[in-house]
Amino acid sequence: MTKTQPSDEREFAEEQSSLFKITLGPLAWALHFVASYAAAAVWCAKGPGGSILPLRLGIGAMTAVALGLILWVGWRAWQQWDFTDDWDYEHARARGEDRHEFLGHAAFLLAIVSFVGTCYTALPALYIGTCR
Amino acid sequence: MTTRRRRAIAVRAGLAAALTALAACDGPQSVLSPAGDDASQLTTLFWVMLVGAVVLWTAMNGFFFWITRIRTGEMSRKWAEALIIGGGILFPVVVLTALLSYGLTIMPDQRAPGDGLRVRITGEQWWWRVEYWSEGADAPVVSANELRLPAGLRSDIELTAARVIHSFWVPALGGKMDMFPGRVTETSLAPHTPGTYRGQCAEFCGLSHALMAFRAVVLPEDEFDAWLAREAEDSAAPPGPGRDVFMAEGCGACHTVRGTEAAGQVGPDLTHVGSRQSLAAGILPMTSDALVDWIADPEAFKPGVEMPGYDHLPQEDMMALARWLEGLK
């Protein structure tokens, strides 16, 4: 086996961080989901009773944070994909640019799914005003 | 036979089949002929979903047909992109958001608080313990195996179970709700059309699960109030041979007949059993013949039932017992 070239090593180190970025959107969605459902379950089982406005506001705040994070990830991913530069959405070749843009492209699409998913998770808190 | 005639026959047969199928949608246990606000809402939801699904299905297949058979040439890149982003992302997001919002706005209505009457129903194997708590009452009116509700009012329904999970469902009145041992679940029903409907346990609960049904009787409000007042009273339980057999055979160890010393809690309350429209949780008619058959061998009607058979009773004792029970109105 040949020793990897220093330039390759640098490139891999760089992609490592975007590999991490790819998971950020779904991660925000998942955490928002767990936190929202746990908060509602605990509030309704052990809470003070009466109005659930604080719970709804709490879920609203968590939603704002999660959506903000997802938008940021989406924007960074869009930049990394760099679509408008060459209108290229095929990343099939074994070279640095393709790997780089592929990871950006995938993270961008995942951010879209995560955005929609997070909104849907929050909708019940918007429409359902009681624990029943 | 000519093709045309054959086709005409096929069309007629198809129409007949469709009509029969539609006729089956009618009846005391149909979600498609609603007799309550909640059921009406669910029926609307069903039709909206069905029509939506049919439109989407037709459109998708039509589109597929068009693209594979009619316009088979290569598609421009611009078109393909518009199709994927518009048809694959935007359109589903818009449609799903609309449907989700519609569904979520309905959910609170289905569990809206009631107008005063609270009915607590406990799922037993394989029958229903039913308690009516009027507003402000400090003791319930105890009954079994039949649910009566006032029309035009919303009643709270509190559900629980004795030993295993059951599920409470009167399709013509509303959605279903599970019943759990050690937990109380809540729903509410607002029937609008007086009549007799059928409820059914909707969660497998053992051998005779399929035989665990009940009648739901919706009455105009004043009739309901009069009925509940009568139900609250003790039984007349006239003395005589029937009552003597009941006491001598120990039926009172499991059954309550208010107004007598029978105060058992194992089986259904029999104080006004004769005024119910069905026997043994919706599976037999309320007649003295059916009572005789049931008491002689309950196991024959409900495998696994917790009531012993009394086929050793002399014919005349049995008849007296059955008539006495039928008279408990």
Ligand SMILES: [Cu+2]
């Ligand atoms: Cu059952």
